[in-house]
Amino acid sequence: LLLLDEPTTGLDVSVQARILDLIKSLQKEMGFAMIVVSHDLGVIRHLTDITVVMRHGSIVEYGLTDQILEDPQHGYTQLLVSSIL
Known part of the structure; x- marks a missing residue:
């Protein structure tokens, strides 16, 4: 289980996209569950x-x-x- 609390807050948009893609690929590869806490609905849409x-x-x-x-x-x-x- 991976807990992400505002995982990309304060990051540049291009860095943010790379981090989100990395998290998704790691989840797919390793098969872990995630709880994502965020006010950024773009992050929510991308990860959950x-x-x-x-x-x-x-x-x-x-x-x-x-x-x-x-x-x-x-x-x-x-x-x-x-x-x-």
């Missing part, structure tokens, strides 16, 4: 299959990452997704 959205320590929405990012159901998730458009 399932997403849990939390607000004030409580889960407000969870499901397949693509589904949550393309059709968020909870108001807080909608706000998060709309903030990156």
Whole structure:
């Protein structure tokens, strides 16, 4: 199990992309599970299959990452997704 807490915060965009690709390739090669904590929905989309959205320590929405990012159901998730458009 690999825990990633804001894994690319503060990195240049090109470095960020290389790090994310490296993490994905290592996961595929080694078969480990990951928990990714991030406010960067681009990172979430790139690294995760399932997403849990939390607000004030409580889960407000969870499901397949693509589904949550393309059709968020909870108001807080909608706000998060709309903030990156």
